[in-house]
Amino acid sequence: MKGIFGSHIHLTAKVMDMRLDRQNLVMGNIANVNTPDYKAQRLEFEGKLQSALNQDAHGKMTRTSQDHMPSAFSANGFQGDDLQDFKPRHIYGEDRVDLDKEMTSLAKNGMMYNALATVIRKNFQGLQRVIQDGAK
Amino acid sequence: MDFMTALDIGASGLKAQRANLNVISMNMANMRTTKTMEGGPYRRKSVSFEATPVYSPFDTAMRDKLNQNLQGVKVLGVTADERPFKQVYDPHHPDANDQGYVFYPDINVVEEMTNMMNATRGYESNVQTITAVKQMFQRALQIGQG
Numbered sequence: 001m002k003g004i005f006g007s008h009i010h011l012t013a014k015v016m017d018m019r020l021d022r023q024n025l026v027m028g029n030i031a032n033v034n035t036p037d038y039k040a041q042r043l044e045f046e047g048k049l050q051s052a053l054n055q056d057a058h059g060k061m062t063r064t065s066q067d068h069m070p071s072a073f074s075a076n077g078f079q080g081d082d083l084q085d086f087k088p089r090h091i092y093g094e095d096r097v098d099l100d101k102e103m104t105s106l107a108k109n110g111m112m113y114n115a116l117a118t119v120i121r122k123n124f125q126g127l128q129r130v131i132q133d134g135a136k
Numbered sequence: 137m138d139f140m141t142a143l144d145i146g147a148s149g150l151k152a153q154r155a156n157l158n159v160i161s162m163n164m165a166n167m168r169t170t171k172t173m174e175g176g177p178y179r180r181k182s183v184s185f186e187a188t189p190v191y192s193p194f195d196t197a198m199r200d201k202l203n204q205n206l207q208g209v210k211v212l213g214v215t216a217d218e219r220p221f222k223q224v225y226d227p228h229h230p231d232a233n234d235q236g237y238v239f240y241p242d243i244n245v246v247e248e249m250t251n252m253m254n255a256t257r258g259y260e261s262n263v264q265t266i267t268a269v270k271q272m273f274q275r276a277l278q279i280g281q282g
Contacts, residue, residue, distance in 0.1 A: 016276075023272065024142045024206055027265045028190070031149030031209045033258050034156065035185040041205055103261060110268040117275035124279065 004127070011053075012120050018045045019113040026106045033097045040097045045079075139276075141190055141206065142269045148188075148208035149262035155211045156183045156255040160248055167243040170231040178241045180217035185209050 022043045032038040159181050169178035187207040219242050227236030 020139070020142070020272070023265075023269060024145065027142050027145040027149070027262075027269070028187075028207045030261050030265050031145050031152070032185070032187045032207060033149075033261065034153070034254065035187050035209055038187045038207070041207075099257070099261060103264065106265055106268055110272055113272045114275045117272075117279055121279050121281075 006123075009120060009123055012116050012123070015049070016113060016116045016120070018043070018049075019109055019116070022109050023106070023113070026102055026109065029097050029102045030099070030106070033099055033102075035097075038097060040102065139269060139273050143266060145190060145206065145208045146262050146266040146269065148210060149265075150259060152183075152185055152209045152211050153255050153259040153262065156185075157252065157259070159183050159214055160252045160255060163243055164245070164248050164252075166241065167245070167248075168240055170229075170238060170240060177221050177239045180219065180241055180243050181214050182217055183214055184212045186212040 022045075025041050025043050029038075029040045163180050166178040172178050186209070188210045190206040190208050221239040222242045223237050224240055225236055226232055226238045229238045232238045
């Protein structure tokens, strides 16, 4: 059964969640910009999300017929990868927090988050509009 | 994982950089101090930082794995620099020794200024992160406004 909210809303919400996670990590990196021996941490989810979406849209099993139902993407089951095993090179200056990189990823991430928030807001506005127009 | 965590991390960064700046200005102010409470000239101080987990151990056990890697920063301590004092020949100085030498702390203004710039930039970037998170928070609130 189709609910009132399309599945893309859940997906958008999940991505916003991941972006907030990333924002937290980047803030941790920036806060530790002068901490010796601190290794910058990263959170990667885009590629994995993409493949999870593809996988689920086509079903985890091979579909032998177009009439078979694809399994729906579940936003709840998805998680990003924290790059723990990321091994930095131990050369002075190479493995320390790169402020340029962190600030850029912060800005990028924040903008994407805000854009997604706008998308989700427009979703709801559209929904409201449909409901209101139907009442007339 | 929520907004308040992000703000806490940012605040820890601000606090650390401010502590750093305090110590740097203390060094600058005391660059010609020849007498201290402990006796002898002033010793140059430096701050050491430590990355510290944001959550308490219980939280760490309870929350999902991603959160456990979040790290804020804290000031581990202020340590005295062991570099030798500068010897200046000035027999008329009240703190001159028998040979007429006065010991001054070996504080390099350029070094301190560089550290100061570093701390200021660090502080500013933390302010930026907090501003960004506040904007994100505003946007998230606006979702509810239809």
